[in-house]
Amino acid sequence: MNLSVQIGRLVMQNPVTVASGTFGYGVEYAQLLDLNQLGAVTVKGIRLNPVRGNPTPRTAEVTSGMLNAIGLQGPGVDGFIQKYWPFLKSLPVPTIINIWGTTVEEYAEVARRFHALGGVGALELNVSCPNIKEGGAQFGTDCKLLAQVVSACRKATTLPIITKLSPNVVSIAPYAKAAEDAGSDALAVTNSYPAMAIDIETRRPKLANVSGGLTGPCIKPIAIKLVWEAFKAVKIPIIGMGGIQTAADAIEFLMAGATAVAVGTANFYEPQTALQVIAGLREFMQRKGLNEVREITGSFQPGK
Amino acid sequence: MLERTVQIVSNERSTDAYYRLVVRAPEIAPLIQPGQFAHVRIAPLKDALLRRPFSIFQVQGDTFSILYKTVGKGTEALSRMRPGDELSVIAPLGHGFTVPQPGAETPLLVAGGYGMAAMYLLAQRSPQKGIVFVGGRRRVDILCEAEFQSLGWQVRATTEDGSHGEKGLVTQPLLEEIRNPQSAIRHPKLFACGPTPMLKAVGQIAEEYKVPAELSMDEHMCCGVGVCLTCVIPIKSGDDWEYQRTCSEGPVFDAKDVAWEGVK
Missing domain, CATH: 3.40.50.80 (Nucleotide-binding domain of ferredoxin-NADP reductase (FNR) module)
Known part of the structure; x- marks a missing residue:
């Protein structure tokens, strides 16, 4: 049975990674699970300089999900390389580094820095974070800007580029196509949904940032549709994500057109989820007599 | 830190809205330092997904206990759990208090x-x-x-x-x-x-x-x-x-x- 997949030049031993921002820099979970069983480790978003992040409260639980507005707190490129890279580099599984910037030039510069570092599995361009004023979703909800970011990064590196698309668009197809045409090797679909919640006792927002991004099982059906729409629009592989808790959830994403999947919010409450998804995927393939996991990709049959 | 499924030994109301929960956790109990906490998944919550953190109260043999107050749906669901029921716990977590040296503070x-x-x-x-x-x-x-x-x-x-x-x-x-x-x-x-x-x-x-x-x-x-x-x-x-x-x-x-x- 072959579970390995390819995202551009990046080979993953199985199609299961973790969503950026839900797994820190890998090392935090090393005591709780065997990271070497993952397809790849995807780290929290990094820009050039350190980022302090938003005031608290930064997250709130909602029905079957949660809101977050962390504000991409992080150590910057140098801090990351010094503090976290030695550990990640020592892992046999590849690292996908999620990067962002407030300008096209910053994206390209961060891409150059990680290209020069050597040993990076792939770069994921975060053009879809809803919780920061500049950068993030501003680039992911404008096709022209999106193409500029992707093509600037394409010129900066030969590393596989995964463009993480925003769900907050009327139709995802033109964005998927724009990223593909600008040289992206793959897409990540999707990021969190802009959302908010109010404490009715105090009439105050549940997040200091007022609004944030909605994630967790409640977004899964929306994300499945976006993956399906993106799959029809492009030829490059898609990493599907949004509320995956079980192997069945992951298989749904694969059938909708994903080549790989990422477990996100579930890591916060059940750190074993990604490994359970891998085991369940194997079981499903056995039961269905499938030899190659990629046979599942896009195998959904919308007709009668 | 370890993630383990632990069994409830007792879960009794002490006064007012306060409860004392004792769980059997033979691998976790000996690791606990003063001021650390346990992160508990309360399965009956269903659509409320996140774990709840609780300070660790006492450690006795292979058990540890927490004291909690029912303040929301998490702690209310927890208060209805019975001896023999299971909880998923990640513990011990966090950087706790510094125990003074003999003759010091x-x-x-x-x-x-x-x-x-x-x-x-x-x-x-x-x-x-x-x-x-x-x-x-x-x-x-x-x-x-x-x-x-x-x-x-x-x-x-x-x-x-x-x-x-x-x-x-x-x-x-x-x-x-x-x-x-x-x-x-x-x-x-x-x-x-x-x-x-x-x-x-x-x-x-x-x-x-x-x-x-x-x-x-x-x-x-x-x-x-x-x-x-x-x-x-x-x-x-x-x-x-x-x-x-x-x-x-x-x-x-x-x-x-x-x-x-x-x-x-």
Whole structure:
């Protein structure tokens, strides 16, 4: 049975990674699970300089999900390389580094820095974070800007580029196509949904940032549709994500057109989820007599 | 830290809305240090997905216990669980209190309500016996006095309505003790756990009277292991400050490191 997949030049031993921002820099979970069983480790978003992040409260639980507005707190490129890279580099599984910037030039510069570092599995361009004023979703909800970011990064590196698309668009197809045409090797679909919640006792927002991004099982059906729409629009592989808790959830994403999947919010409450998804995927393939996991990709049959 | 499915040994109401939960966790129990917490998944919650953090109260053999108050749907669901039921627990977590060396500081513990529970192991493991100052709104908010007394500690309780102990705030008898030139306490060190305004007051007292202090900080938590960056508080860093995680760098911080101007 072959579970390995390819995202551009990046080979993953199985199609299961973790969503950026839900797994820190890998090392935090090393005591709780065997990271070497993952397809790849995807780290929290990094820009050039350190980022302090938003005031608290930064997250709130909602029905079957949660809101977050962390504000991409992080150590910057140098801090990351010094503090976290030695550990990640020592892992046999590849690292996908999620990067962002407030300008096209910053994206390209961060891409150059990680290209020069050597040993990076792939770069994921975060053009879809809803919780920061500049950068993030501003680039992911404008096709022209999106193409500029992707093509600037394409010129900066030969590393596989995964463009993480925003769900907050009327139709995802033109964005998927724009990223593909600008040289992206793959897409990540999707990021969190802009959302908010109010404490009715105090009439105050549940997040200091007022609004944030909605994630967790409640977004899964929306994300499945976006993956399906993106799959029809492009030829490059898609990493599907949004509320995956079980192997069945992951298989749904694969059938909708994903080549790989990422477990996100579930890591916060059940750190074993990604490994359970891998085991369940194997079981499903056995039961269905499938030899190659990629046979599942896009195998959904919308007709009668 | 370990993630284990543990079995409930007992889950009994003590007073008012307060419960004491004991779980059998033979691998986790011996690892627990004073001031650490357990992150608990309450399966009956279904559509409320996140784990709930609880300070660890007592460790006995292969069990540990927590004291909790029913404040929301998580703790209410927990209060309905019965002996034999199972919970998923990640523990022990966080950076706890520094246990004083023999002959070094004498702890003055300052607790607000069920913050008292987080300090029991420190009292038990400290070579110097000190005083516990515990405050609450009403009599029912003052918990586990007997447990501390049986360790040979002096307990001084205060309630805001005067229904138990002295009437007033917990910081009043603490200040009297610190200002008392006849005090028997040598090299006092403050350790506090409770609501943020109380911690801030303890931090101010520590600064004013030049007494060292460790505070167990309270901030809304999500993953509990340091990845989500929900539970951050502002901590001084050079001339500036940075957000640090109460689940990982904390919950216990040195009072002089907290950048209070940024704390809500």
